[in-house]
Amino acid sequence: MKRTKINVLLKLEKTPGKVLIKGWVRTKRDSKEFSFMDINDGSALKSIQVIANNDLENYPDIEKITTGTSVAVAGQLLESPGKGQKWEIQASDIEIINIAPESYPLQKKRHSDEFLRTIAHLRPRTNKYGAAFRIRSEMMFAIHKFYKEKGFRYLTTPLITGADCEGAGEMFRVTSPEPGKENFFGRESNLTVSGQLPAEMFALALGDVYTFGPTFRAENSNTSRHVAEFWMLEPEMAFCDLKENMDHGEELVKYLTQHAMNECKEDMDLFIKFVDKSLSKRIDTLLNSEFGRISYTEAIDILLKSKKKFDFKVEYGTDLQSEHERYLAEVYFKKPVFLTDYPKGIKPFYMRMNDDGKTVAAVDLLVPGIGELIGGSQREDRLLVLEKRMDEMNLPKEDYWWYLDSRKFGSVPHSGFGLGFERFLMMITGISNIRDVIPFPRTPGSIDF
């Protein structure tokens, strides 16, 4: 007999008669004559109730079933007379695949996130983490669906890189095990911190492209919003200016959020009900409000006029501190807000110089509770301006010869941004620590699993 997944069973309108399911026992409630078991196979948040009468041939073994035990259950799918579920299975045959001994660490109660992090290999068997990782999977597909529908090409850029692009952050060194030949590629190489520069090359050939893959930062960051290995989505669009770049980012965020609400309703409900009381309102804001759009200069004015006491001084020319960003997104706008046109001194070389000669066409999307979700810009497409900027910042132009070539031969205005995938997941689930939206998080001093 063929196995049916529990998410399929639970959606049935009428019983097909006999069914076979396989999964793990979540809870078991025994009486003298029968035993109730909730079986979960990970296909859905909900489990299915199984009733085992004591006239089953192997009932003495069934009595020994513990939480976490894997089983195969065959029986009639019947409408449940009990409250709380539509369907239940009256078991005619229960095969115990593997007993989970008493040392199984997941109990029939709520565990702390900190504890579950120490058993990251088992935490997807809990309701909350099962839901989180189903949503993560669905969002990865949704990204590809969004870009497929928009006619973008999916590009995979190298994870091992030679160039120290944008000089942003510490990079992990890639070495060869052979003594004396550590530089396998003949020169220093690193794990990528961004696929942007190669993506620009392909945007200037295929038009609209996006990269979506792992990214690495060797920063010694110890916060709930940083990990050393994370996934980043980077669209790059030819013939696209800063405004269109923002339009695109806003459309993307709304599309993905709506997709989660449509396709992961049951799992999203768990987060709305039990994880973050303000999540429902936040999602409504994401879907239905127009994101704010102001320049860095306007933001400085708002902060100066706010009369709020900040720990760090608000001053034109310096980067905004977390508390400033939080004030703008959470207090002033109470919704996501794009900040544009930052002073050139606090942004990388590739951003397009504005006509004022002081600011560049940068854009950050600040989101309540998360901070920076998107960072991007219109790229500098004028060869001479770009070369001048690189000189100012003491970058070796010869290392970027291929990058500069793109501005030499048929250069066009183009734009793009990076979106931190895990931060997006935090935003739509209300999960407050980035370590809990990635299967096996890598953080300084921690690489278990």
Added chain:
RNA sequence: UCCCCAGUAGCUCAGUUGGCAGAGCAAUUGGCUGUUAACCAAUGGGUCCGCGGUUCAAAUCCGUGCUGGGGAGCCA
């Protein structure tokens, strides 16, 4: 890397002024005719994070290290 907080049973935590190590849940065993994180009863379970110090006496005070959490910086 810096600042703050924490570390006691498998989990979540209490432990008063320095004076015999505690609870709930879980586990184990038994009971129970439809349960919903079932219920009732009994039983077992401790390197009080490690090291050093003060003291007649340290889970408790001091020093130090480690681990975890919150915040900052850096960023996505």
